[in-house]
Amino acid sequence: MKKRLTAIFVVAFLLFQGLAFAEKKFSFSDIKEKVQFDQKTKDSAKKTSEALGKAQEEITPEEEYYIGRAVAAQLLTQYKPLKNEKLQAYLNKICYTLVINSNKPELYNGYRVMVLDSNEVNAFATPGGHILVTKGLVKCTESEDALAAVIAHEVAHIQLQHAVKAIKSKRTRAALSSAAKTTTYALGNDALNEMVDSFDENIGDIVRTMTTAGYSKQQEFDADNNALKLLEGAGYDPHGLESMLKTLQQKASSSSGGMYSTHPSPESRLNNVNMRLGKYQYVSNQSVRMPRFKAAIAGL
Numbered sequence: 001m002k003k004r005l006t007a008i009f010v011v012a013f014l015l016f017q018g019l020a021f022a023e024k025k026f027s028f029s030d031i032k033e034k035v036q037f038d039q040k041t042k043d044s045a046k047k048t049s050e051a052l053g054k055a056q057e058e059i060t061p062e063e064e065y066y067i068g069r070a071v072a073a074q075l076l077t078q079y080k081p082l083k084n085e086k087l088q089a090y091l092n093k094i095c096y097t098l099v100i101n102s103n104k105p106e107l108y109n110g111y112r113v114m115v116l117d118s119n120e121v122n123a124f125a126t127p128g129g130h131i132l133v134t135k136g137l138v139k140c141t142e143s144e145d146a147l148a149a150v151i152a153h154e155v156a157h158i159q160l161q162h163a164v165k166a167i168k169s170k171r172t173r174a175a176l177s178s179a180a181k182t183t184t185y186a187l188g189n190d191a192l193n194e195m196v197d198s199f200d201e202n203i204g205d206i207v208r209t210m211t212t213a214g215y216s217k218q219q220e221f222d223a224d225n226n227a228l229k230l231l232e233g234a235g236y237d238p239h240g241l242e243s244m245l246k247t248l249q250q251k252a253s254s255s256s257g258g259m260y261s262t263h264p265s266p267e268s269r270l271n272n273v274n275m276r277l278g279k280y281q282y283v284s285n286q287s288v289r290m291p292r293f294k295a296a297i298a299g300l
Helices: 002-025 039-055 061-075 085-100 135-140 144-159 162-186 199-213 217-234 239-254 266-274 286-297
Strands: 112-116 123-126 130-134
Touching (some): 061 123, 061 162, 085 112, 085 217, 123 144, 130 135, 130 144, 135 144, 144 217, 144 239, 144 286, 217 239, 217 266
Parallel strands (some): 112 130
Antiparallel strands (some): 123 130
16 A cells, blocks of 8 residues: 555656646646646556556566566577586586575575576576576586586576566656656647556566676676675585686687676676685585586586
8 A cells, every 4th residue: 555655646746747847838828728637647647656556566486487487488599408417407406505505595486507508608597596507608617616606696696686676677667757658648748658567578678688788797796795605605615706707707808798798807706706705614525526527517
């Protein structure tokens, strides 16, 4: 109810402001008929109010999962899955180890990792727990800890709800835009385009963010920072993320596209990570992890 009242207040405020502006700009004595709110305008204002209320609602875990599944489906029109069940099972075990020790171990339908048959250096995390890692990025890793760091970074994007927050932000912008157009219509300009509060539009936006625009630098830094916590909590070496970023930095001069075009530079990410590494503790377990890592990536 509180959200509803807030939405109605915002719409009313925008309408009032629009009319006040019009009164200053035009002389009402020169207008034969006063502005009347017809039924269409009233209906549009009501829909905008409802949209603003909807924009403030939480996206449910079930909605988040199905949005993520749709995003993953779109990504799979651009990349093919790698046929390697052994590697896939290995990555999912690493993911499970990371999340079971985190503050968000469960999602609506769990976390799952898929390997993409591409030499591009890239990884994606969709809402609801879908993680896609390219073969090219797996080949850049030199240990299980570094591979765990890749997955931890993507898990962090999911747990920090970066894609979900983008959807909620867009919902609010669209609703406010519709409110402004409703004001324009009230002044006699039939230019109102009703806002379609559809997840379909957001799915395309998320895919473009992942493949072209990227998240903000701060969001990527936040994902790295959270990845360090996930690694330590699961018993992995947080320095695995440092190792991974150094490898990416070394390959930067000969690589383009992929995460090189959607993420901050490896150097800037390294600087951010190195400021925090000192507070994390780790006991080495390479004698166990290195043999299974080499066995899992053999043949790539």
